[in-house]
Amino acid sequence: MNWALRKAIFSLAAWFLAVSISILIIVLSPGDPALIMLTGFLQQGIPYDQAVRMVQAYIGFSPAEPWWSKWLRYLLGVVTGNLGVSITYRIPVAQLIANAIPWSIFFVSYSLSLTVILGVLIGIALAYYRSNTIFVRSVTTVLTVFNSIPNWILAAVFFVYIGARWQLLPYMGPYSNDVTPGLNLQFIASVLYHYTLPTMVMVLTSIPGWAFGISAMASAILKEDFITYAKARGLPSSRILWTYITRNSILPIYANIAITFTWLLVGTVWLESQFLLPGLGSLLATTSGARDYPVMIGVYVILITAIVLGALFTDLTYGFIDPRARVGET
Amino acid sequence: MSEILLGVKNLNVSYFNTKVVSNIYFNIFKGETYALVGESGCGKSTIASSIMRTLPEIAHIDADSQILYYASPHPVDLLKVPEYEFSNNFRWREIAMVPQGALNSLNPTIRIKDHFMETARAHNLDKKEALEKAWKLLEAVKLDPHRVLSLYPIEMSGGMKQRVLIALALLLNPKLLILDEPTTALDVLTQREILIMLNELKAKYGLTYMLISHDIALVADIADRVAIIYAGRIVEESNVENIFYNPKHPYTIGLLKAVLKLGEFREPETIPGSTPDYRKLPPGCKFHPRCPFAMDICRREEPPFIEVEKDHFVSCWLYAKR
Numbered sequence: 001m002n003w004a005l006r007k008a009i010f011s012l013a014a015w016f017l018a019v020s021i022s023i024l025i026i027v028l029s030p031g032d033p034a035l036i037m038l039t040g041f042l043q044q045g046i047p048y049d050q051a052v053r054m055v056q057a058y059i060g061f062s063p064a065e066p067w068w069s070k071w072l073r074y075l076l077g078v079v080t081g082n083l084g085v086s087i088t089y090r091i092p093v094a095q096l097i098a099n100a101i102p103w104s105i106f107f108v109s110y111s112l113s114l115t116v117i118l119g120v121l122i123g124i125a126l127a128y129y130r131s132n133t134i135f136v137r138s139v140t141t142v143l144t145v146f147n148s149i150p151n152w153i154l155a156a157v158f159f160v161y162i163g164a165r166w167q168l169l170p171y172m173g174p175y176s177n178d179v180t181p182g183l184n185l186q187f188i189a190s191v192l193y194h195y196t197l198p199t200m201v202m203v204l205t206s207i208p209g210w211a212f213g214i215s216a217m218a219s220a221i222l223k224e225d226f227i228t229y230a231k232a233r234g235l236p237s238s239r240i241l242w243t244y245i246t247r248n249s250i251l252p253i254y255a256n257i258a259i260t261f262t263w264l265l266v267g268t269v270w271l272e273s274q275f276l277l278p279g280l281g282s283l284l285a286t287t288s289g290a291r292d293y294p295v296m297i298g299v300y301v302i303l304i305t306a307i308v309l310g311a312l313f314t315d316l317t318y319g320f321i322d323p324r325a326r327v328g329e330t
Numbered sequence: 331m332s333e334i335l336l337g338v339k340n341l342n343v344s345y346f347n348t349k350v351v352s353n354i355y356f357n358i359f360k361g362e363t364y365a366l367v368g369e370s371g372c373g374k375s376t377i378a379s380s381i382m383r384t385l386p387e388i389a390h391i392d393a394d395s396q397i398l399y400y401a402s403p404h405p406v407d408l409l410k411v412p413e414y415e416f417s418n419n420f421r422w423r424e425i426a427m428v429p430q431g432a433l434n435s436l437n438p439t440i441r442i443k444d445h446f447m448e449t450a451r452a453h454n455l456d457k458k459e460a461l462e463k464a465w466k467l468l469e470a471v472k473l474d475p476h477r478v479l480s481l482y483p484i485e486m487s488g489g490m491k492q493r494v495l496i497a498l499a500l501l502l503n504p505k506l507l508i509l510d511e512p513t514t515a516l517d518v519l520t521q522r523e524i525l526i527m528l529n530e531l532k533a534k535y536g537l538t539y540m541l542i543s544h545d546i547a548l549v550a551d552i553a554d555r556v557a558i559i560y561a562g563r564i565v566e567e568s569n570v571e572n573i574f575y576n577p578k579h580p581y582t583i584g585l586l587k588a589v590l591k592l593g594e595f596r597e598p599e600t601i602p603g604s605t606p607d608y609r610k611l612p613p614g615c616k617f618h619p620r621c622p623f624a625m626d627i628c629r630r631e632e633p634p635f636i637e638v639e640k641d642h643f644v645s646c647w648l649y650a651k652r
């Protein structure tokens with residue numbers, strides 16, 4: 001069978017499995033919104049039968065509905081493209097998500113590009129200037145520190161110190177109140193400025209993985225025969241640095257972009273809530289508290305779709321990017 | 331064939347503080363093929379890298395070592411010229427090399443054409459001219475230029491890569507070509523083809539070869555003169571006939587026996603003992619722990635390099651007057 005088609009089918013299967021398991025976990029975990037609402041009504045002295053009917057009317061399902069039935073119902077909804085209506089906001093889930101998605105796409109792609117570019121540059125520098133022990137040691141120490149801090153802790157620290165206490169950078173909201181959202185320069189500048197701190201958290205915590213990975217690759221590449229031979233031919237060091245060392249170091253870990261992407265996506269759940277930013281992450285965080293099933297499921301489905309597509313994309317494009325991966329596959 | 335092209339004088343090279351190449355003297359004459367032969371680790375590639383100035387940073391060449399290149403009326407000491415001058419005037423223009431490890435010497439992520447073009451650009455060769463030259467050279471090494479130029483290294487066989495490296499070495503019309511193990515890692519048939527091709531190219535472009543090999547058959551076929559190297563020292567040097575029909579040094583004799591016995595369906599006779607450890611070389615003749623003729627003096631003093639017959643030099647106490 002065609003290799004790309006096989007990959008695509010595999011991705012679809014993985015997507016379906018992940019979606020079904022997520023929905024299963026959501027409906028099985030404690031805090032069924034129907035039960036909570038029912039308890040509320042009962043405490044107000046409403047008779048049981050009437051309370052159940054009220055819940056049914058309000059939420060769309062009965063507190064007595066068994067878990068497997070809920071599971072199948074939501075799964076069917078997802079597969080048929082009907083995400084339902086939010087319990088808390090009373091508006092279609094699709095609309096909530098559509099409002100949130102652009103913010104998260106911006107936040108994640110901005111952080112991802114900075115992470116990859118800076119990570120590669122630092123990694124190459126570490127390998128290339130390996131004889132400068134002071135440089136290597138200090139950079140490695142800093143990277144190791146950031147590598148060991150989870151991004152939500154760094155987010156809290158930056159929020160409190162750089163934001164609240166020292167007021168060095170904006171730390172709440174996506175833009176300042178005096179700009180009008182739209183395609184104008186003030187708005188874009190304000191957004192970039194307000195995202196500086198959250199992006200720093202994202203990038204600082206994900207750079208070390210890239211820098212260490214690239215530097216390990218580059219150190220190995222530096223010992224390759226083709227480097228010595230390039231020098232023997234008199235190629236300028238800039239050519240050797242970019243076309244020989246960097247190019248050959250990035251390509252094998254190109255697929256890691258998908259992994260970093262996933263991490264950053266997961267990171268938005270904490271960071272968007274911490275810094276009061278709009279987006280899928282904060283949508284998930286707020287609706288999880290209220291056990292707003294349709295929204296939670298909707299956000300999960302979007303996140304899973306993004307992760308699976310990201311992995312599929314890097315898999316499929318890898319062959320075009322690295323000639324070494326092309327051989328053997330036809 | 332008496333004009334010197336390259337003269338190596340008293341070459342001494344160390345890695346960290348371990349001396350690996352000691353007191354090497356040899357001349358390469360215009361138009362000849364000069365072969366360096368010896369076991370793995372005896373320092374052949376180190377000598378080549380000293381000439382190409384591609385030794386790693388940890389390597390050190392003694393200050394009184396000389397590598398004289400006779401291009402202009404006056405010889406130039408390649409070890410003393412500034413790097414930019416070496417790059418502009420000598421590297422690849424006068425001396426080029428086909429590196430050991432042909433399978434790994436090309437950048438896996440760029441095409442063959444890019445290898446030619448980047449080399450040309452590094453030496454300020456016009457683009458169009460370079461492409462034409464690359465085309466001609468690839469034809470000369472019996473590859474299809476149209477196809478090969480657009481290939482990535484991984485899409486080629488070992489033999490094709492070796493041919494590309496040879497073509498690439500000739501891009502700037504060098505006079506001296508250093509061939510470091512040009513046939514190892516190739517199958518016998520391909521070895522044969524490369525060998526024939528090397529002979530053709532030499533005549534066609536008026537090249538001088540410095541051949542590094544432990545492939546005795548290849549050396550016998552294309553070398554004019556041979557230096558046998560043991561533990562970073564030349565132990566015997568002469569023309570190819572003397573080396574093969576009248577070897578003097580016990581190491582040379584052992585080396586030839588090890589190879590020639592192969593044809594007779596017998597276990598090849600290897601030289602007993604192992605290659606020396608450079609950090610603790612024995613005193614006296616470095617070969618004495620493995621030499622069947624070792625005498626007392628061999629264990630104490632290093633033998634002198636003496637001419638046993640015309641143009642035949644040996645470093646062994648068996649032939650020296652004591």
Ligand SMILES: Nc1ncnc2c1ncn2[C@@H]1O[C@H](COP(=O)(O)OP(=O)(O)OP(=O)(O)O)[C@@H](O)[C@H]1O
Nearest residue numbers: 345350369370371372373374375376377386430608
């Ligand atoms: N970069 C290096 N660092 C330390 N020692 C080295 C280095 N390169 C070579 N040597 C040592 O120098 C000695 C000679 O190496 P060299 O590569 O010149 O041998 P060679 O004759 O070319 O061997 P081969 O036939 O295996 O290519 C070896 O003992 C090797 O261990």
Ligand code: SF4
Nearest residue numbers: 615618621628646647
């Ligand atoms: S000098 Fe002595 S030990 Fe060395 S090769 Fe000659 S006979 Fe053997």
Ligand SMILES: [Mg+2]
Nearest residue numbers: 374375376430
């Ligand atoms: Mg070698």
